[in-house]
Amino acid sequence: MKFLPLVWHNLLRRKIRTISTLLVIVFIFTLYGYLAALSAGFSAGVDLASADRLVLIHKVSLIQLLPISYEKRIAQTEGVVDVCHFTYFGGVYQKPSNFFMQMPVVPECLFRLYPEFLMPDAQKKAWFADRTGAIVGRSLANRFGWKVGDRVPLQATIWRKKDGQITWTFTIDGIYDGATKGTDTTQFLFHYDYFDEARWVARGLVGWYVIRVDRPEHAPEVAKRLDAMFANSPEETKTTAEKAFAQAFLNQIGDIGLMIRWILGIVFFVLMFVTANTMAQSVRERTNELAVLKTLGFSNGGVLALVLLESCCLAVVGGGLGLALVTVLTSGSDPTGGLIPGFILRTRDVLTGIGFALALGFLAGVFPALRAMRLRIADALRRG
């Protein structure tokens, strides 16, 4: 600690150079924080998937529908505690770019299966009783400024109504919050019964089933049992753990994590050279002063440590400011306007960021520090 003022004063010796380097580091770590939050947003479904939930889809693909009659058979299967069905609606609100997930569901079943969806009892009660009612997540409500009682028209792209119309209008009966920070609160959910009665085609069919098993360790066994039960039927099934299902869905977009790692790898590589250049210049300018420190009794290791400490301070202060900035920006409000659920800077990403900052400080400072350490006092003093 007693050396910190010396380190700090050395850093401020060339203010413009230090501040420029610091700004670059802040910018890069802000970028890192945003990309980490983006990655978290994309993988939120995987991270938050419950170990005791299975997803059963048509064996051919997710877009193939399944009979609603499967529900009873699934419910009666050994190891199954609860089952709900979901269907993709795919409507457009005002314009196609206003994308969000819309699904007809069985309201009571939804809250049993997803206890992480929190909503006041009065709103639940109102929604259960309102066949044309819908509920929306907090992020989605904020995104479009919706409040309870608003009427929201959706233009169907798949499900035309029996009367030939494509406009489905719903009343917002409730707004749900997430029990955890990453819970998806971007969904629009409405009654399956109303949807099934009003749609033109495919009555009695659903998109997929979400199943709760009695114990997480029974999940693989129950999945096998279910698929075996529907084998050789017209609609064979494929049952996977919710986490695996979410991961497979994510993989269709691409390996977001890998892309982000590549971007960050290149950016950090460049940043290392920028910081190392600053440190190298700083040490070169202070050859005489470093020799004086050694003359006064600073050991070779001590001088090495001083330069490394300086480099690490620069990287950690810059990195810390960048991460703090992202934390503030992502905690106050969702910067994607509800487009990506779970867009948050996770604690583990902050810790990884701090690790990156320390590694950056070390790698950028190690060569100048070694140069300072190897400095021969008499030679350096002679050169002045």
Add this chain to the structure above:
Amino acid sequence: MTDLVQVTNLHKVFRRGSERIDVLQGTNLTIPDGDFVALMGPSGSGKTTLLNLIGGLDTPTEGSVVVGDERVDRLSAGRLARWRARHIGFVFQLYNLLPVLTAAGNVELPLLLTGLRRRERKRHVETALAIVGLSDRARHYPRQLSGGEEQRVGIARAIVTDPTLLLCDEPTGDLDRKSGDEIMDLLATLNAKHGKTILMVTHDPHVAARASRVLYLDKGVLNAERTA
């Protein structure tokens, strides 16, 4: 008086490409504890090299350097650094203060290597600055001080750890006569009143005359001595 410094058959050879430069050629020197020795000689005679070898800033090609009970030329780099911090105070011609630190910050530097607490370090710094007459300049940066004042800060830094031996490399070389005389007064006081042993390199006979002994070094050979 016991001998504080004993230099025996000291050789120092530098090589510049294939050229061999014998800077010191079997130098012998003894400095008793409490002595004030001026070392004179022309440029390139090896004065600074001898000072550096005694202070452990460089290693001899041959011969031995003993300061107090320590065989300096045999110490490892780490032990040498610790020994310098504890026993030697250096005063440079160009002061060599760190421009980013105040006078007090510069004087405190050697104390950072000790186990002293912040308050104790502050007290030591105040004492050292009081000895050199710069108590009122503690918060000034080197650029805000005159050359004489900078050198006095340099001396305060050299004495703040209460070292056994002060090694001064042309301490008045960059100063005008008046400031130089003030610095010499200060060194004389440190020698007479505080009992510091001083070895000072100088070109100036007027400055050398303030020492109790003057040694002449020429072409690597210590060949004359005059006692004041």
